Amino acid sequence: MTNALDDLRVALAGRARANEPLAAHTTLRVGGPADLFVQARTLDELVDFARQARRHGVSIFILGNGSNILVRERGVRGLVVENQCDQFTLDIINSERAILRAESGAALPGIANRLARQGWAGLEWAIGVPGTIGGAVVGNAGAHGASIADNLIGVAVLDADDARRELPKTELAFDYRASRFKRAKGEIVLRADFEMRRDDPQACIARMNQYTEYRRRTQPTEPSVGSIFKNPPGDPSTPLRASSAGRLIDQAGLKGTRVGGIEVSQVHANFFVNRGGATADDVLQLIELVRERVRVRFGVDLELEIEIVG
Ligand code: EPU
Secondary structure (H helix, E strand, C coil): CCHHHHHHHHHCCCCCEEEEECHHHCCCCCCCEEEEEEEECCHHHHHHHHHHHHHCCCCEEEECCCCCEEECCCCEEEEEEEECCCCEEEEECCCCEEEEEEECCCEHHHHHHHHHHCCEECCHHHHHCCCEHHHHHHCCCEECCEECCCCEEEEEEECCCCCEEEEEHHHCCCECCECHHHHCCCCEEEEEEEEEEECCHHHHHHHHHHHHHHHHHHCCCCCCCCCCECCCCCCCCCCCCCCCHHHHHHHCCCCCCEECCEEECCCCCCCEEECCCCCHHHHHHHHHHHHHHHHHHHCCCCCECCEEEC
16 A cells, blocks of 8 residues: 555544455446545535545545446555435425435435425436436436436535535536536535425326336346446437437347356346356456447447446
8 A cells, every 4th residue: 555545544544444345335246446445424524535535645536326337357546435425405495396405425216206205306217226416417317318417406516626616507517428527527526406396296106106117127137237338329410319229239139148247138238237256357348349249230339328447
């Protein structure tokens, strides 16, 4: 361990663990160790850990639910902070509107479910999205034709100069599975605020049930990171995504293709499932194999939807 890492470990006063295996912190159950690993339970802790890492010149990676990342075998250098800041409040403005303020480590489906059952509409689509609020904002997570950007109003961040700032949605550069936080690293999402609309709880619950049923029918349940690739853009004159990565991989005959412990799902071809003992190298090899076959067959260059870390 370098001096800077050692000094940071001392500064974190027994809170940080060295060489923590990250496989246990990702939904794919794959990946090597973090040099240093710490769990933040409050936003003040999260800010403090980030400031201390920067002061010691140690790089920092914020981990949410680990549901959209592939950690390489060599692991992650520097400090990994697992974001467990999960508080949220609902400010009721009037009989029609409320503002949800959610800390970035809160689980998206849990919040969606709680609010829908109280008759607050806007996040029902997220019932089966196994991420944190922060991860969902960074990647503009979406499903069933909706995305996190739709009813987001703004966020609070720790900026690259260690200052807390509020940013309105207009400054977040949202796009399909993209945001300013994907492009420029160095800012940490602390909180996100959403506009919620009053609706009949039974109608909200019915929508959630319909989305859950669709997922149960079309997506695998084994360990995965959800969609591996983005859906490729269609006609450039429309903002619609005209084709589906899953359909292309399926039509290239790749369902069931396996490298080591990782396999193209038989249920949905844009999901790779861990059949047991998969390594990050297996996953990277399968990504390249699938990309190459789809490129040869359809002339389409699939772009990764997941983030490769380490
Ligand atoms: N399809 C196939 N074969 C397959 C998979 C899909 O032919 O193996 C066809 C389906 O029959 C359908 C079309 O492809 O006609 C689209 O499939 P689906 O409705 O499953 O949606 P998707 O575009 O593959 C997107 C999101 C998912 C989200 C679903 C449901 C992306 C990359 N993926 O998938 O998001 O859950 O819609 O709304 O945009 C994620 O981002 O991790 C994720 C799971």
